[in-house]
Amino acid sequence: MTQANFQTECDRISQAVDGVQYERMRWAKFEGPMLARLVELAHGAIAERSEFELTEEGATSDIKRFVLKVHSNRVAGLTLWLDGGHAMTQIEEIARSRFAIAAGDAISVDYPLLDEVWMAAALQTLFARIRF
16 A cells, blocks of 8 residues: 555545544645745835735635725725635625725636746736726
8 A cells, every 4th residue: 555545545434434524634735835825025126115015814724815995995806715726716895995896706827836927917917906
């Protein structure tokens, strides 16, 4: 039995004994760090722009939601999440903002291809949807 097969068998038993605890453990081990990396890249993309800020608001463990503030003004909502091995991001209108958001699909990339360049390009595309 290979190590991978052994781990698969352990996962099978763990899931059968307590599916909820297994899912929490699996998420913390795999998806949690992936989502944290996605958030880190979003913050890093705007780090050199002191007038831009991402403030977490309405996030869950699976979906990270931020308010994009520019010069301390609420502009838009930015959502980051994982879906089937893809990193996803979307921008949306938020309460107490005077700015509209043009319609558009979420932007995604296969997670192994996620990097700083992709994040900057994704945010550029999303920011272009903001209407003044």
